[in-house]
Amino acid sequence: MLEITKQKWEFLQEIYRLTQEQSEAIAQKQFKTFLSLSRDKQILIEKVLVLDDSFQQQYDDVKTKAGSEEYFAAALSKQINLKEMQQLVAEIEKLTDDIKLLEVKNKEAYRKMLLEIMVPLNKSMINREEKILQYKRMNDYKKRKMEH
Numbered sequence: 001m002l003e004i005t006k007q008k009w010e011f012l013q014e015i016y017r018l019t020q021e022q023s024e025a026i027a028q029k030q031f032k033t034f035l036s037l038s039r040d041k042q043i044l045i046e047k048v049l050v051l052d053d054s055f056q057q058q059y060d061d062v063k064t065k066a067g068s069e070e071y072f073a074a075a076l077s078k079q080i081n082l083k084e085m086q087q088l089v090a091e092i093e094k095l096t097d098d099i100k101l102l103e104v105k106n107k108e109a110y111r112k113m114l115l116e117i118m119v120p121l122n123k124s125m126i127n128r129e130e131k132i133l134q135y136k137r138m139n140d141y142k143k144r145k146m147e148h
Helices: 002-027 031-066 069-079 082-147
Strands: none
Touching (some): 002 031, 002 082, 031 069
16 A cells, blocks of 8 residues: 555656646647646546555455454554555645646636637637628629629
């Protein structure tokens, strides 16, 4: 169980690093880099979920084998160093909170980046539609003039 927890901590450190890189990609308006980092993060998140399932299964096994609550703590302490586990869990909680905070900032910055991209596109589309409408009016005017 301790090894699973250590591996989760390592994956979370990598997720945090990728989240920081996403912040930089957003700041530099590197949309493709941001998406690539998102894919890399998703792979790690899926690995963390697998670790969580594995941890829970091992935890449940120890609890079942212990038979009662009073023997559970003793059985668990025989399998892992509880102090080290508690320290790792505290570090994981802090790292998870740091990732969440950075994700919130990234989400807002990403939204702003998309707006900055979309506004000129929308204006361009409106201008294009106006030009097409003007061309049609001019063409209709010329047709009417030629008929008279």
